[in-house]
Amino acid sequence: MEMEIAGRARKLDIQELEEIRNDAYENARVYKEKTKAFHDKIIIRNQFSIKQKVLLYDSTLKILAVEIQSEETRKCFKVNGQRLKPFYENFQMHIIEKIVLEEPKI
Template sequence: MEMESVGRCQKLDIQELEEIRNDAYENALVYKEKMKEFHDKLITRKQFSIGQKVLLYDSTLKIFTVEIQSEETQKCFKVNGQRLKPFYENFQTHTIEEIDLEEPRT
């Protein structure tokens, strides 16, 4: 008689563990979806036009491919679009005034 009650108790415990595991799995999916939405909001959408000069940095990833053409060699190649920045030709530097600080008098 005890074997049957112990067996039923173990069966209930296993079912309860299964439910807890399923709940944890569903919670993990919800968390991943929310984090993906949050991350996608932070991605900046860049608009480039044909003929626009761009700067390319660290183009090892090939996720969002964009075809660009080199100005010197006229070769076309595909790069990751997230690794492009607009190039500003007439970027002017500003002069900075330097002020020497003196030691306080005692």
């Protein structure tokens, strides 16, 4: 009789551990979804159109491939879309006036 009672108790313990494990998996999944949503909200999506001029800077990330064409050589090649920034023609630099602040006189 004791073996039967001990067997039932053992089965209940194993089922309880499985429930705890399943809860842990569910909590981890929810945490990953929330973290991904937060991260995706921060990422800025760039919209480029065909024939638009862009600046290309050096980066080692390989997230999104975009095909661009060089104006000089007309050669097409694929680059990471995260490496592109819009190129603004006729960009004018503004003269910045420098103001020196002095200590107040007592």
